Amino acid sequence: MAAKYLSIAQEIKQRILSQRYPATEPLPDQLALAAEFNTSRMTIQQAMRQLIVEGIIYARQGQGTFVRKNFRQLSQWDVAGSDYFGATETWRHLGEVTSQVIAFEVRFPDEKEQTSLLISADAPVYDFIRLRLVNGEPISLDMTVMPVALVPGFNKSHLESSVFRYVRETLGLKMMGSYRVVRACKPNARDREYLNCDETDPVLELEQVIYLEDGTPLEYAHCHYRYDHGGFVMVNNG
Amino acid sequence: MAAKYLSIAQEIKQRILSQRYPATEPLPDQLALAAEFNTSRMTIQQAMRQLIVEGIIYARQGQGTFVRKNFRQLSQWDVAGSDYFGATETWRHLGEVTSQVIAFEVRFPDEKEQTSLLISADAPVYDFIRLRLVNGEPISLDMTVMPVALVPGFNKSHLESSVFRYVRETLGLKMMGSYRVVRACKPNARDREYLNCDETDPVLELEQVIYLEDGTPLEYAHCHYRYDHGGFVMVNNG
DNA sequence: GAGTGGTCTAGACCACCAC
DNA sequence: TGGTGGTCTAGACCACTCT
Numbered sequence: 001m002a003a004k005y006l007s008i009a010q011e012i013k014q015r016i017l018s019q020r021y022p023a024t025e026p027l028p029d030q031l032a033l034a035a036e037f038n039t040s041r042m043t044i045q046q047a048m049r050q051l052i053v054e055g056i057i058y059a060r061q062g063q064g065t066f067v068r069k070n071f072r073q074l075s076q077w078d079v080a081g082s083d084y085f086g087a088t089e090t091w092r093h094l095g096e097v098t099s100q101v102i103a104f105e106v107r108f109p110d111e112k113e114q115t116s117l118l119i120s121a122d123a124p125v126y127d128f129i130r131l132r133l134v135n136g137e138p139i140s141l142d143m144t145v146m147p148v149a150l151v152p153g154f155n156k157s158h159l160e161s162s163v164f165r166y167v168r169e170t171l172g173l174k175m176m177g178s179y180r181v182v183r184a185c186k187p188n189a190r191d192r193e194y195l196n197c198d199e200t201d202p203v204l205e206l207e208q209v210i211y212l213e214d215g216t217p218l219e220y221a222h223c224h225y226r227y228d229h230g231g232f233v234m235v236n237n238g
Numbered sequence: 239m240a241a242k243y244l245s246i247a248q249e250i251k252q253r254i255l256s257q258r259y260p261a262t263e264p265l266p267d268q269l270a271l272a273a274e275f276n277t278s279r280m281t282i283q284q285a286m287r288q289l290i291v292e293g294i295i296y297a298r299q300g301q302g303t304f305v306r307k308n309f310r311q312l313s314q315w316d317v318a319g320s321d322y323f324g325a326t327e328t329w330r331h332l333g334e335v336t337s338q339v340i341a342f343e344v345r346f347p348d349e350k351e352q353t354s355l356l357i358s359a360d361a362p363v364y365d366f367i368r369l370r371l372v373n374g375e376p377i378s379l380d381m382t383v384m385p386v387a388l389v390p391g392f393n394k395s396h397l398e399s400s401v402f403r404y405v406r407e408t409l410g411l412k413m414m415g416s417y418r419v420v421r422a423c424k425p426n427a428r429d430r431e432y433l434n435c436d437e438t439d440p441v442l443e444l445e446q447v448i449y450l451e452d453g454t455p456l457e458y459a460h461c462h463y464r465y466d467h468g469g470f471v472m473v474n475n476g
Numbered sequence: 477g478a479g480t481g482g483t484c485t486a487g488a489c490c491a492c493c494a495c
Numbered sequence: 496t497g498g499t500g501g502t503c504t505a506g507a508c509c510a511c512t513c514t
Contacts, residue, residue, distance in 0.1 A: 003502060029480060040504045042280075045482085053291075058414065058451060061481045062512030069453030118307070177293070183469030184422035184440040202440025202465070204422040213296065215307035227440070231421030234472065241483060267499060278485045283501085299500045300493030482510075491501075 005046035008037050012047065013056060016067050026064030027057065098136070101159045102129040102194065106148065113145050116209050116220040124148040128159055131194050138195045139229050144221040167218065176213035182206050182232055187224075195226050202227045243284035246275050250285065251294060254305050264302030265295065336374070339397045340367040340432065344386065351383050354447050354458040362386040366397055369432050376433045377467050382459040405456065414451035420444050420470055425462075433464050440465045 012033075015021045027033075030048070034041045048065060051057045059065040105127045114121055126146045132139050144163075148154075151167060158166045167173050185205050187197040197203065204225040211217045250271075253259045265271075268286070272279045286303060289295045297303040343365045352359055364384045370377050382401075386392075389405060396404045405411050423443045425435040435441065442463040449455045 005502075026480090031480090040506085041481095042484095042505090043503060046502085048481090055415070059481060060451075060512085061510060062479080064480060066452065176296070178472075180472040181469045182420055182442075182472065184442040184463075184465040186438065186440060186465075200424065200438050202422040202424060204420075205469075207469075213298075214304065215296075225422075227422040227424075231419045231443075231445075232472075234416075234418040234420065234470075243483075264499090269499090278487085279500095280486090280503095281484060284483080286500090297500060298493085299491060300498080302499060478512105478514090480510100480512075483508085485507075486504100488504075489502085491499100493497105493499080495496085495498105 004037075004039060005043050005050065008033075008039070008044065008047040009050040011037075013051060013054075016056060021067060023067040023069050026066050029064065096135055098133045099160065100131040100133065101156065102131055102141075104128045104156045104159060109145065113220055117145070117147055117217045119147050119149075126151070126154060129190075130159060139226060141191060141194050141224045142221055143223075144219055146219045147217075150216070150218060173218070174213045175210055175218065177215075178208055178210045180206055180208040184227075191224050195224065197226065204231065206232070242275075242277060243281050243288065246271075246277070246282065246285040247288040249275075251289060251292075254294060259305060261305040261307055264304050267302065334373055336371045337398065338369040338371065339394065340369055340379075342366045342394045342397060347383065351458055355383070355385055355455045357385050357387075364389070364392060367428075368397060376464065378461055378463045379429060379432050380459055380461045382457055384457045385455075388454070388456060411456070412451045413448055413456065416446055416448045418444055418446040422465075429462050433462065435464065442469065444470070 012021070012027070016023075021027055028036070030041050030044045033044045037044065048057065048059060052059065055068060057065055057067055106124050107127055108121060109117065109119060109123065109125045111121075113119075113125065117125070119125075124147075126144075126148060128144050128146075130142045130144070132142065146154075146163075150173075151171065153170070154166065164175065168175070183205050184202050187195070187199070187201055187203045191197045191203050192199070195203070204227055206221075206223040206225070208219075208221050208223070209217050210219050210221075250259070250265070254261075259265055266274070268279050268282045271282045275282065286295065286297060290297065293306060295303055295305055344362050345365055346359060347355065347357060347361065347363045349359075351357075351363065355363070357363075362385075364382075364386060366382055366384075368380045368382070370380065384392075384401075388411075389409065391408070392404070402413065406413070421443050422440050425433070425437070425439055425441045429435045429441050430437070433441070442465055444459075444461040444463070446457075446459050446461070447455050448457050448459075
């Protein structure tokens with residue numbers, strides 16, 4: 001069974017979405033909610049905290065708790081979320097997503113890769129490049145490096161389906177975080193070839209490290225996106 | 239006085255940074271910490287939760303609480319933080335930051351601005367453009383639109399110091415969130431003139447809405463950054 | 477002063493993991 | 496089975512805002 005505070009949060013969220021709690025007035029106070037849900041005020045507060053971090057409500061000492069007038073539906077490439085670029089998911093609504101393996105090799109890591117993945121120079125890594133297309137149009141070119149030791153039994157066929165599903169479901173590893181830098185850069189030869197870029201077309205580059213729940217880096221990747229297919233969305237709630 | 243759980247979180251963070259709690263073994267358990275800090279376990283948990291959202295530690299039921307092997311020092315343009323681009327703060331360590339007002343006008347908003355700021359077509363807006371330089375080198379060009387009604391007494395002199403300080407300290411408004419999209423684009427005429435861009439130099443564009451604590455949009459801005467001065471850092475902890 | 481959310485206590489039971 | 500973190504209780508006092 002889910003925790004009580006989570007089901008209360010869920011219920012309150014529903015009431016907000018269904019306008020039963022209108023955005024024009026404060027929510028019932030914590031004592032009233034505690035009575036209604038037959039629980040303690042601490043538990044109500046835990047539910048509230050949940051909704052606060054989700055950006056749905058905010059609370060003011062001495063005033064009350066309010067619905068955000070303007071909490072947005074996330075769209076496009078939701079960075080705040082937690083899908084770790086099973087990019088398929090992200091773009092599915094745009095059309096048919098396909099993937100093409102451009103390269104798949106094993107080699108030793110360079111210095112930058114060693115420090116990013118926290119491995120030594122003689123720990124082999126997989127190095128693969130994938131092109132993603134939506135309705136046949138190239139969208140992104142992903143260059144990924146992954147320590148061999150972390151993914152036993154890994155092979156090229158996993159690239160064609162989902163690397164993350166393999167890691168999660170077969171190996172039982174949980175992805176718990178990412179570190180990303182996004183920048184603009186000029187297209188290199190590979191971008192021009194596979195993303196069909198012109199010399200003057202900028203490229204949106206995402207450099208990322210994805211790590212497991214204990215902080216072990218799982219992959220280090222550079223993803224290049226065509227500049228005309230959107231951007232990254234970042235939401236920040238005080 | 240700060241809340242007890244915050245000072246405990248601060249103290250534990252110090253112990254982690256000073257290696258007194260090494261990353262190789264779990265932290266003392268919550269009962270032991272409660273005894274040491276002469277408080278209840280709930281309060282210790284609140285301190286822990288604080289450090290968890292900061293990405294410094296993680297907890298596993300049945301195992302213990304651990305220091306993240308790999309929590310990074312944020313750098314450059316820290317998006318996870320909350321400084322809302324008093325860009326001065328962000329770049330101060332790079333050198334002397336100066337600002338130059340390129341334009342300052344009042345006009346009516348276009349359609350996109352109306353929907354972004356949730357105002358009507360006849361609600362006037364300030365429209366200003368600022369160039370930011372570090373050690374005399376142009377870094378970013380910011381084009382901002384702000385509803386006149388929200389910032390009484392606003393004038394050009396505020397642009398030369400800090401708009402946010404004026405809004406916060408003089409008007410007493412609190413900024414509580416932002417919605418941002420970052421993308422790559424080709425330089426326009428203004429970028430080439432002020433950022434000293436070549437035709438083929440990409441530009442990193444940040445489109446953002448910053449809103450007040452009740453969800454009222456305060457400003458809608460487009461910030462253009464030279465591509466060779468870094469990128470945006472995004473950290474995500476599961 | 478009344479009413480709100482923020483914090484804190486001193487316990488309790490449960491879920492999960494390692495041994 | 497023992498030890499860990501996760502949740503929960505039924506109160507309490509404090510800080511803040513509004514009237």
